Amino acid sequence: MKLASFGTRVDEGPFLQEWAKRTGNEMLIFTETLNEDTVAKAAGVKGITCLQTVPYSAALFQKMADMGIKFLSIRNVGLDNIDLEGAAAAGVRVSNVPAYSPSAIAEFAVTLTMHLARNLGQVEQHLRDNDYNGAMHYMGREIGQSTVGVVGTGRIGREAIRIFRGFGAKVLCYDPYPVADSDYDYVSLDELLANSDIIDLHVPGLPQNTHMINADSFAKMKQGVIIVNTARGNLIDTKALLDNLRSGKVAGAGIDTFEFEEQDLLNLEKKGSLNDPVWDEMMQMPNVVLSPHIAYFTATAVRNMVEFSMENLMGFINDGQAKNEVQAKAEATK
Numbered sequence: 001m002k003l004a005s006f007g008t009r010v011d012e013g014p015f016l017q018e019w020a021k022r023t024g025n026e027m028l029i030f031t032e033t034l035n036e037d038t039v040a041k042a043a044g045v046k047g048i049t050c051l052q053t054v055p056y057s058a059a060l061f062q063k064m065a066d067m068g069i070k071f072l073s074i075r076n077v078g079l080d081n082i083d084l085e086g087a088a089a090a091g092v093r094v095s096n097v098p099a100y101s102p103s104a105i106a107e108f109a110v111t112l113t114m115h116l117a118r119n120l121g122q123v124e125q126h127l128r129d130n131d132y133n134g135a136m137h138y139m140g141r142e143i144g145q146s147t148v149g150v151v152g153t154g155r156i157g158r159e160a161i162r163i164f165r166g167f168g169a170k171v172l173c174y175d176p177y178p179v180a181d182s183d184y185d186y187v188s189l190d191e192l193l194a195n196s197d198i199i200d201l202h203v204p205g206l207p208q209n210t211h212m213i214n215a216d217s218f219a220k221m222k223q224g225v226i227i228v229n230t231a232r233g234n235l236i237d238t239k240a241l242l243d244n245l246r247s248g249k250v251a252g253a254g255i256d257t258f259e260f261e262e263q264d265l266l267n268l269e270k271k272g273s274l275n276d277p278v279w280d281e282m283m284q285m286p287n288v289v290l291s292p293h294i295a296y297f298t299a300t301a302v303r304n305m306v307e308f309s310m311e312n313l314m315g316f317i318n319d320g321q322a323k324n325e326v327q328a329k330a331e332a333t334k
Protein backbone atom coordinates (compact mmCIF):
# COMPACT_ATOMS: atom_id res chain seq x y z
CA MET A 1 0.00 0.00 0.00
CA LYS A 2 1.23 3.49 -0.82
CA LEU A 3 1.41 6.04 2.02
CA ALA A 4 3.08 9.42 2.42
CA SER A 5 4.96 11.19 5.17
CA PHE A 6 5.23 14.99 5.21
CA GLY A 7 7.32 17.24 7.44
CA THR A 8 9.76 14.36 7.77
CA ARG A 9 12.77 15.23 9.86
CA VAL A 10 16.17 13.69 9.26
CA ASP A 11 15.93 11.85 12.57
CA GLU A 12 12.57 10.32 11.66
CA GLY A 13 13.52 9.08 8.19
CA PRO A 14 15.20 5.83 9.30
CA PHE A 15 12.29 4.91 11.60
CA LEU A 16 9.79 5.48 8.77
CA GLN A 17 11.86 3.50 6.28
CA GLU A 18 12.32 0.67 8.75
CA TRP A 19 8.54 0.63 9.41
CA ALA A 20 7.76 0.52 5.66
CA LYS A 21 10.23 -2.33 5.08
CA ARG A 22 8.97 -4.31 8.05
CA THR A 23 5.31 -3.98 7.06
CA GLY A 24 5.78 -4.27 3.29
CA ASN A 25 4.31 -0.86 2.48
CA GLU A 26 5.58 1.85 0.16
CA MET A 27 6.31 5.13 1.92
CA LEU A 28 6.77 8.39 0.01
CA ILE A 29 8.91 10.54 2.27
CA PHE A 30 8.76 14.33 1.95
CA THR A 31 10.51 16.91 4.08
CA GLU A 32 8.07 19.63 2.99
CA THR A 33 5.21 20.63 5.25
CA LEU A 34 1.73 19.57 4.21
CA ASN A 35 -0.48 22.21 2.63
CA GLU A 36 -2.97 22.60 -0.18
CA ASP A 37 -0.12 22.80 -2.72
CA THR A 38 2.31 20.13 -1.48
CA VAL A 39 -0.44 17.56 -0.95
CA ALA A 40 -0.45 17.01 -4.74
CA LYS A 41 2.76 15.00 -4.25
CA ALA A 42 0.74 12.41 -2.38
CA ALA A 43 -1.46 11.46 -5.34
CA GLY A 44 -2.55 7.83 -5.08
CA VAL A 45 -1.75 7.31 -1.39
CA LYS A 46 -4.20 5.81 1.09
CA GLY A 47 -3.21 8.01 3.99
CA ILE A 48 -0.76 10.63 5.23
CA THR A 49 1.41 10.89 8.34
CA CYS A 50 2.75 14.32 9.17
CA LEU A 51 4.68 16.36 11.73
CA GLN A 52 4.53 20.13 11.48
CA THR A 53 3.77 23.24 13.50
CA VAL A 54 2.26 25.27 10.65
CA PRO A 55 -1.55 25.10 10.25
CA TYR A 56 -3.46 22.22 8.72
CA SER A 57 -6.18 24.30 7.04
CA ALA A 58 -9.72 23.53 5.94
CA ALA A 59 -8.54 24.06 2.34
CA LEU A 60 -5.91 21.34 2.80
CA PHE A 61 -8.53 18.89 4.09
CA GLN A 62 -10.82 19.68 1.15
CA LYS A 63 -7.94 19.05 -1.25
CA MET A 64 -7.19 15.74 0.47
CA ALA A 65 -10.83 14.74 0.15
CA ASP A 66 -10.84 15.72 -3.53
CA MET A 67 -7.80 13.46 -4.03
CA GLY A 68 -9.54 10.58 -2.22
CA ILE A 69 -7.20 10.74 0.80
CA LYS A 70 -9.34 10.24 3.88
CA PHE A 71 -6.84 9.90 6.70
CA LEU A 72 -4.27 12.16 8.36
CA SER A 73 -2.22 10.78 11.23
CA ILE A 74 -0.08 13.39 12.95
CA ARG A 75 3.03 12.30 14.79
CA ASN A 76 2.78 14.70 17.75
CA VAL A 77 0.51 15.64 20.66
CA GLY A 78 -0.64 19.24 20.13
CA LEU A 79 -3.77 19.82 18.05
CA ASP A 80 -3.67 23.60 18.22
CA ASN A 81 -2.64 24.00 14.57
CA ILE A 82 -5.36 21.73 13.12
CA ASP A 83 -8.68 22.97 11.76
CA LEU A 84 -10.59 19.97 13.06
CA GLU A 85 -13.95 21.41 11.98
CA GLY A 86 -12.49 21.77 8.48
CA ALA A 87 -11.33 18.15 8.57
CA ALA A 88 -14.77 16.96 9.67
CA ALA A 89 -16.49 19.04 6.99
CA ALA A 90 -14.26 17.47 4.33
CA GLY A 91 -14.74 13.98 5.77
CA VAL A 92 -11.05 13.57 6.59
CA ARG A 93 -10.37 11.66 9.79
CA VAL A 94 -7.47 12.75 11.97
CA SER A 95 -5.43 11.09 14.71
CA ASN A 96 -2.60 12.26 16.93
CA VAL A 97 -0.07 10.56 19.17
CA PRO A 98 -1.22 11.74 22.61
CA ALA A 99 1.52 9.96 24.51
CA TYR A 100 4.73 9.24 22.63
CA SER A 101 6.74 9.80 25.79
CA PRO A 102 5.20 12.13 28.38
CA SER A 103 8.26 11.62 30.56
CA ALA A 104 10.50 13.13 27.84
CA ILE A 105 8.75 16.47 28.25
CA ALA A 106 8.33 16.20 32.03
CA GLU A 107 12.03 15.36 32.50
CA PHE A 108 12.95 18.36 30.38
CA ALA A 109 10.72 20.65 32.49
CA VAL A 110 12.45 19.37 35.61
CA THR A 111 15.84 19.86 33.93
CA LEU A 112 15.05 23.52 33.26
CA THR A 113 13.78 23.91 36.83
CA MET A 114 16.98 22.49 38.32
CA HIS A 115 19.15 24.64 36.09
CA LEU A 116 17.32 27.72 37.39
CA ALA A 117 17.11 26.60 41.02
CA ARG A 118 20.89 26.26 41.16
CA ASN A 119 21.56 29.46 39.17
CA LEU A 120 23.63 27.65 36.58
CA GLY A 121 23.13 30.40 34.01
CA GLN A 122 24.70 32.99 36.33
CA VAL A 123 27.49 30.60 37.33
CA GLU A 124 28.29 29.84 33.71
CA GLN A 125 28.30 33.52 32.80
CA HIS A 126 30.89 34.31 35.49
CA LEU A 127 33.05 31.39 34.44
CA ARG A 128 32.94 32.49 30.80
CA ASP A 129 34.13 35.90 32.03
CA ASN A 130 37.04 34.18 33.80
CA ASP A 131 35.49 35.13 37.14
CA TYR A 132 35.87 31.87 39.05
CA ASN A 133 35.29 33.51 42.39
CA GLY A 134 32.19 35.42 41.28
CA ALA A 135 30.70 32.13 40.16
CA MET A 136 30.79 30.82 43.74
CA HIS A 137 28.26 33.26 45.18
CA TYR A 138 24.97 31.96 43.85
CA MET A 139 23.25 30.13 46.66
CA GLY A 140 20.72 27.69 45.22
CA ARG A 141 17.44 26.36 46.42
CA GLU A 142 16.45 22.72 46.79
CA ILE A 143 13.53 21.30 44.85
CA GLY A 144 12.74 19.05 47.79
CA GLN A 145 12.24 22.09 50.02
CA SER A 146 10.09 23.90 47.48
CA THR A 147 6.40 24.11 46.69
CA VAL A 148 5.87 23.31 43.02
CA GLY A 149 2.65 24.34 41.29
CA VAL A 150 1.81 22.06 38.37
CA VAL A 151 -0.79 23.59 36.07
CA GLY A 152 -2.44 20.86 34.00
CA THR A 153 -2.49 17.33 35.39
CA GLY A 154 -2.73 15.46 32.10
CA ARG A 155 -0.20 12.93 30.87
CA ILE A 156 2.83 15.20 31.04
CA GLY A 157 1.76 17.06 34.19
CA ARG A 158 1.32 13.76 36.02
CA GLU A 159 4.85 12.67 35.06
CA ALA A 160 6.16 16.02 36.30
CA ILE A 161 4.30 15.57 39.60
CA ARG A 162 5.84 12.11 40.02
CA ILE A 163 9.35 13.45 39.48
CA PHE A 164 8.95 16.55 41.65
CA ARG A 165 7.47 14.42 44.43
CA GLY A 166 10.47 12.12 44.08
CA PHE A 167 12.63 15.05 45.17
CA GLY A 168 10.36 15.50 48.18
CA ALA A 169 8.69 18.68 46.90
CA LYS A 170 5.21 19.70 48.03
CA VAL A 171 3.19 19.79 44.81
CA LEU A 172 0.07 21.92 44.32
CA CYS A 173 -2.08 21.23 41.26
CA TYR A 174 -4.61 23.08 39.18
CA ASP A 175 -6.73 21.55 36.43
CA PRO A 176 -10.39 22.17 35.62
CA TYR A 177 -10.66 18.39 35.09
CA PRO A 178 -8.99 16.91 38.18
CA VAL A 179 -7.77 13.32 38.07
CA ALA A 180 -10.43 11.27 39.89
CA ASP A 181 -9.30 9.37 42.98
CA SER A 182 -5.82 10.85 42.92
CA ASP A 183 -3.95 12.04 45.99
CA TYR A 184 -3.11 15.31 44.22
CA ASP A 185 -3.41 18.51 46.20
CA TYR A 186 -5.77 20.46 43.92
CA VAL A 187 -6.19 24.16 44.61
CA SER A 188 -7.56 27.09 42.61
CA LEU A 189 -5.23 28.68 40.07
CA ASP A 190 -4.97 31.80 42.27
CA GLU A 191 -3.97 29.71 45.29
CA LEU A 192 -1.39 27.88 43.19
CA LEU A 193 0.07 31.15 41.92
CA ALA A 194 0.20 32.64 45.42
CA ASN A 195 1.83 29.66 47.12
CA SER A 196 4.26 28.15 44.62
CA ASP A 197 8.02 28.68 44.54
CA ILE A 198 8.12 27.01 41.14
CA ILE A 199 5.32 27.06 38.55
CA ASP A 200 5.31 24.42 35.83
CA LEU A 201 2.85 24.61 32.91
CA HIS A 202 1.45 21.53 31.15
CA VAL A 203 -1.78 22.70 29.52
CA PRO A 204 -2.70 22.79 25.83
CA GLY A 205 -2.31 26.01 23.89
CA LEU A 206 -5.98 26.29 23.04
CA PRO A 207 -7.24 29.81 22.27
CA GLN A 208 -9.03 30.00 25.64
CA ASN A 209 -5.71 29.37 27.41
CA THR A 210 -3.89 32.20 25.65
CA HIS A 211 -2.16 34.41 28.24
CA MET A 212 -3.56 32.42 31.13
CA ILE A 213 -0.34 33.63 32.79
CA ASN A 214 -0.45 37.42 32.41
CA ALA A 215 0.48 40.60 34.32
CA ASP A 216 -2.28 39.94 36.91
CA SER A 217 -1.04 36.38 37.41
CA PHE A 218 2.54 37.57 37.98
CA ALA A 219 1.22 40.09 40.55
CA LYS A 220 -0.29 37.18 42.50
CA MET A 221 2.94 35.12 42.52
CA LYS A 222 5.57 34.91 45.23
CA GLN A 223 8.61 37.13 45.04
CA GLY A 224 11.43 35.12 43.44
CA VAL A 225 9.22 32.58 41.71
CA ILE A 226 10.61 30.29 39.00
CA ILE A 227 8.35 29.63 36.01
CA VAL A 228 8.79 26.88 33.44
CA ASN A 229 6.81 26.47 30.22
CA THR A 230 7.32 23.40 28.07
CA ALA A 231 3.70 23.36 26.86
CA ARG A 232 2.84 26.16 24.41
CA GLY A 233 4.17 29.69 23.98
CA ASN A 234 0.77 31.39 23.96
CA LEU A 235 0.10 30.39 27.59
CA ILE A 236 2.33 33.17 28.93
CA ASP A 237 2.09 36.86 28.11
CA THR A 238 5.81 37.06 27.40
CA LYS A 239 6.00 40.84 27.61
CA ALA A 240 4.55 40.62 31.15
CA LEU A 241 7.10 37.90 31.91
CA LEU A 242 9.90 40.14 30.67
CA ASP A 243 8.67 43.01 32.91
CA ASN A 244 8.68 40.68 35.89
CA LEU A 245 12.13 39.33 35.07
CA ARG A 246 13.45 42.87 34.78
CA SER A 247 11.93 43.82 38.16
CA GLY A 248 13.24 40.67 39.84
CA LYS A 249 9.79 39.44 40.84
CA VAL A 250 10.46 36.36 38.71
CA ALA A 251 13.82 34.88 39.68
CA GLY A 252 14.07 32.53 36.76
CA ALA A 253 12.23 31.41 33.65
CA GLY A 254 12.64 28.24 31.64
CA ILE A 255 10.98 28.55 28.26
CA ASP A 256 11.01 25.69 25.78
CA THR A 257 7.90 26.95 24.02
CA PHE A 258 8.32 30.61 23.21
CA GLU A 259 5.30 32.77 22.40
CA PHE A 260 6.88 34.16 19.24
CA GLU A 261 8.58 30.99 18.09
CA GLU A 262 8.85 30.48 14.34
CA GLN A 263 5.55 29.09 13.14
CA ASP A 264 7.34 26.66 10.84
CA LEU A 265 9.32 25.53 13.83
CA LEU A 266 10.61 22.21 12.60
CA ASN A 267 12.08 23.79 9.45
CA LEU A 268 13.87 26.54 11.32
CA GLU A 269 17.27 25.24 10.32
CA LYS A 270 16.41 26.25 6.77
CA LYS A 271 15.65 29.79 7.81
CA GLY A 272 18.32 30.91 10.25
CA SER A 273 17.82 32.53 13.63
CA LEU A 274 14.62 33.61 15.32
CA ASN A 275 15.38 37.32 15.01
CA ASP A 276 12.92 38.39 17.70
CA PRO A 277 13.73 41.29 20.09
CA VAL A 278 12.02 39.69 23.11
CA TRP A 279 13.92 36.43 22.53
CA ASP A 280 17.15 38.41 22.12
CA GLU A 281 16.65 40.25 25.42
CA MET A 282 15.78 37.07 27.30
CA MET A 283 18.82 35.34 25.76
CA GLN A 284 21.00 37.94 27.47
CA MET A 285 19.48 37.17 30.90
CA PRO A 286 21.46 34.52 32.78
CA ASN A 287 18.38 33.66 34.86
CA VAL A 288 16.45 32.68 31.75
CA VAL A 289 16.98 29.40 29.99
CA LEU A 290 15.55 29.20 26.51
CA SER A 291 15.36 26.14 24.31
CA PRO A 292 13.96 25.72 20.81
CA HIS A 293 10.89 23.55 21.53
CA ILE A 294 12.89 20.38 22.09
CA ALA A 295 11.39 19.05 25.31
CA TYR A 296 9.98 16.11 23.34
CA PHE A 297 13.19 15.34 21.49
CA THR A 298 14.54 12.01 22.70
CA ALA A 299 15.26 8.82 20.75
CA THR A 300 12.41 7.05 22.55
CA ALA A 301 9.97 9.81 21.69
CA VAL A 302 10.93 10.04 18.00
CA ARG A 303 10.65 6.27 17.54
CA ASN A 304 7.26 6.23 19.30
CA MET A 305 5.99 9.21 17.30
CA VAL A 306 6.60 7.28 14.10
CA GLU A 307 5.42 3.87 15.33
CA PHE A 308 2.24 5.08 17.06
CA SER A 309 1.35 7.38 14.17
CA MET A 310 1.67 4.50 11.71
CA GLU A 311 -0.43 2.26 13.98
CA ASN A 312 -3.15 4.91 13.88
CA LEU A 313 -2.93 5.31 10.12
CA MET A 314 -3.13 1.56 9.50
CA GLY A 315 -5.99 1.34 11.99
CA PHE A 316 -7.96 3.90 9.96
CA ILE A 317 -7.18 2.18 6.66
CA ASN A 318 -7.53 -1.48 7.63
CA ASP A 319 -10.03 -1.46 10.50
CA GLY A 320 -11.91 1.79 9.96
CA GLN A 321 -10.77 3.10 13.34
CA ALA A 322 -7.67 4.54 14.90
CA LYS A 323 -6.83 4.28 18.57
CA ASN A 324 -6.14 7.99 18.81
CA GLU A 325 -8.71 9.58 16.53
CA VAL A 326 -9.32 13.23 17.44
CA GLN A 327 -12.47 15.21 16.85
CA ALA A 328 -13.39 18.86 17.08
CA LYS A 329 -15.81 18.22 19.96
CA ALA A 330 -13.24 16.52 22.20
CA GLU A 331 -10.71 19.27 21.60
CA ALA A 332 -13.18 21.91 22.75
CA THR A 333 -13.15 20.63 26.33
CA LYS A 334 -9.52 19.58 26.73
Ligand code: NAD
Pocket residue numbers: 077078079098102105151152153154155156157174175176177202203204205209212230231232256257293294295296297334
Ligand atom coordinates in the same frame (compact mmCIF):
# COMPACT_ATOMS: atom_id res chain seq x y z
P1 NAD B 1 -3.14 16.17 28.18
O1 NAD B 1 -4.29 16.41 27.27
O2 NAD B 1 -2.88 14.78 28.65
O3 NAD B 1 -3.29 17.09 29.47
C1 NAD B 1 -3.58 18.45 29.41
C2 NAD B 1 -4.28 18.80 30.72
O4 NAD B 1 -4.43 20.23 30.76
C3 NAD B 1 -5.69 18.21 30.83
O5 NAD B 1 -5.81 17.49 32.04
C4 NAD B 1 -6.60 19.42 30.79
O6 NAD B 1 -7.77 19.25 31.60
C5 NAD B 1 -5.68 20.48 31.38
N1 NAD B 1 -6.08 21.85 31.09
C6 NAD B 1 -6.64 22.36 29.97
N2 NAD B 1 -6.82 23.68 30.11
C7 NAD B 1 -6.36 24.01 31.35
C8 NAD B 1 -6.26 25.22 32.07
N3 NAD B 1 -6.68 26.38 31.57
N4 NAD B 1 -5.73 25.18 33.31
C9 NAD B 1 -5.29 24.03 33.84
N5 NAD B 1 -5.36 22.85 33.21
C10 NAD B 1 -5.87 22.85 31.97
O7 NAD B 1 -1.87 16.75 27.45
P2 NAD B 1 -0.34 16.42 27.75
O8 NAD B 1 0.08 15.22 27.02
O9 NAD B 1 -0.10 16.48 29.21
O10 NAD B 1 0.36 17.65 27.00
C11 NAD B 1 0.22 18.97 27.46
C12 NAD B 1 0.74 19.91 26.41
O11 NAD B 1 2.16 19.78 26.29
C13 NAD B 1 0.26 19.61 24.97
O12 NAD B 1 -1.02 20.15 24.73
C14 NAD B 1 1.32 20.26 24.13
O13 NAD B 1 0.92 21.59 23.85
C15 NAD B 1 2.53 20.29 25.05
N6 NAD B 1 3.65 19.49 24.51
C16 NAD B 1 4.86 20.09 24.37
C17 NAD B 1 5.93 19.37 23.88
C18 NAD B 1 7.30 19.98 23.71
O14 NAD B 1 8.16 19.38 23.05
N7 NAD B 1 7.59 21.12 24.30
C19 NAD B 1 5.75 18.03 23.53
C20 NAD B 1 4.51 17.44 23.70
C21 NAD B 1 3.45 18.19 24.20
Ligand code: COI
Pocket residue numbers: 052053075076077078079296
Ligand atom coordinates in the same frame (compact mmCIF):
# COMPACT_ATOMS: atom_id res chain seq x y z
C1 COI C 1 3.89 18.19 20.50
O1 COI C 1 4.01 16.94 20.37
O2 COI C 1 2.77 18.72 20.67
C2 COI C 1 5.07 19.05 20.50
O3 COI C 1 4.99 20.15 21.00
C3 COI C 1 6.33 18.60 19.84
C4 COI C 1 6.22 18.68 18.35
C5 COI C 1 5.82 20.02 17.80
C6 COI C 1 7.46 18.16 17.68
